[in-house]
Amino acid sequence: MCNHASHERAHPIYCILPPHMLKEIAKKGTPQQRSLAIETLSADHTFRQIRSVQAAMIAPRRGVHPKPAAAPSAQRSIYTANNMETLPGTLVRSEGAPKSDDVAVDEAYDGLGATFDFYLKVFQRNSIDDAGMPLVGTVHYGVEYDNAFWNSQQMVFGDGDGSLFNRFTIALDVIGHELTHGVTEHAAALAYSGQSGALNESVSDVFGALIKQYALQQTASEADWLIGAGLLTSSVNGVALRSMKEPGTAYDDPVLGKDPQPADMAHYVQTAQDNHGVHINSGIPNRAFCLAALDLGGYAWEKAGRIWYETLNDTHLKPNVNFKTFAKLTVSNADRIFGAGSAESKAVSKAWDTVGVL
Template sequence: MCRHNPAHNPILCILPPYVLDGIANNGTQKQRAAALRTKSADNTFRAMRIAQQVPSSATQHAPVPLAELKPVRTIYHARNQQNLPGDVVRAEGGPEVAGDDAANEAYDGLGATFNFFADVFGRNSIDDAGMRLDATVHFGDDYNNAFWNSMQMVFGDGDGELFNRFTISLDIIGHELAHGVIEDEAGLQYLNQPGALNESLADVFGSMVRQYAGRESARDASWLIGDGLFTGNVNGVALRSMKDPGSAFDDPVIGKDPQPKHMDDYVNTFSDNGGVHINSGIPNHAFYRVATALGGHAWEKAGRIWYDAMCDPRVRPNTGFVRFARVTADIAGRRYGAGSTEQRAVYAGWDAVGIGLLASDL
């Protein structure tokens, strides 16, 4: 049974529902069956409200010097069932699991995400208090998704026809764990603009996890989310493109990438929790514009501004794009100086996606 704490967000999945809808409508019988099983499982998990507290390390861990921050990872094997967490196959410091790429990719991805938040932001795991990092691989039967359920990561193997295993892309792992950080700091509602901002922040940090691991500059990075997830049967490069939202895929089975990159094309919809995976393209592109304008590594300036904004008390659960943009601009001015190159880049980045800011907005 999938455990869930009702005080937290519903499970947060990497694969948008509109992709599964496309497969259910246009795929082969096998592809449709896998998509429908995935949708059924996802809908069930979202509906569950089991009163079980997420283990908190806040009262169990004394402050740890930054140089001593270390992850505590455990990887479980679900044996293609839907019982969580499953059987332990690798614990912290243990050897690689022979012949199991998913288990080893999950272990390495959890470590890379922990190291990114620790090294760049001095953060001690998801809750900044040493929370252990658990992940289950080989979940379900051809399960086409990965999700964070407020307690752990869960990865499906994909159907092998349209999707590879969901541990294959480091930015997916970073994205899902970042949902935990967002939940802990901003608590953004998973609906409409706050939900799209939630998804965007997860993409921002997921992309930076990958860039940090590869020491990529902002201008050299691909800015793709889910690169490698599609098999060769899909006409697409990734689930999303922060560089050019709307261009990630155009396939007769899964459909066309619906993301806008400008407020003129904002999608008003009741599906996808009010378009959380769709309209996230707008703040995604704003961050891309800021990071590439500033150059260097995305996490050094743009990432710091976005992280500080996420942690700012002015960002409340119902925060939309404009309020978040105002906070980033204010933080850029406070950190780097009013009228600085950094603050001007933030103004320009938001303006490029149709969110113009004035000094009086701050």
């Protein structure tokens, strides 16, 4: 139920499950699995149109920020769609309210809070828009809906089918990934197609992983560098949706197919599908970040994460940026932050060289 608009001025609905995975399920799954996958891929036209229009109406303009809130403070609201498709649904937990008796509600609440805390404490960013934007989440969307998405206004979580996918609130990095699409909208407005679209996806993976690592206080070497660990059920031959450390190895399953992500530019995938491969080729910049973080050691958000965050907010970063230009900007920001020829700068440059970008 996601409208992955390809025009750079359109504002897509960003889904965690890539279309290539859903298409595999639609071909190879059980009748029920195929039906659910086709339902997800074949969104109601009116629903997509409404979401697209709403997203365009409220989408941020780069460099234009609302008046900052007086004091940074999370403002979370969690709703339930009650297995319907109406958003936001019924309010079930607001900021400061005690835990509910619904695990999905509490996971969404905690995940939104962990993401807010990360951006505030690590980068002094006041919510998604850096101006105190309230964080809204809706759980129990649809019936056995196999996805989670950000629509420029809020997070939406399906319950999963229980056969291939668990509930989509289960993975903190998935929540961080989706909310980071909102950060990218406000900071860089990266076009959602080709290499700029793959960078858009990669930035969400990078900060989704860092949000999980920050919550667990894991160093780069302790982290699993997986996106969506715990989301796949035990019946699936796989460990996650993606591996940043080893792209292409996250799953190899009779129903889901094999993880198609390349690990370097020599295996870059030329395709018109998935907005020219935004979920596939994101493995290349993902691996570059992971290599740099592992090389630098310690907590990945302190050095590599800072470099990527500064690059995302760099006014030289254009919406249609390609891998090479983005890579050069990360090196430039490493030079600026840590000094030209610093260990940090060398690690970033070496990482991009290893994946064949520089």
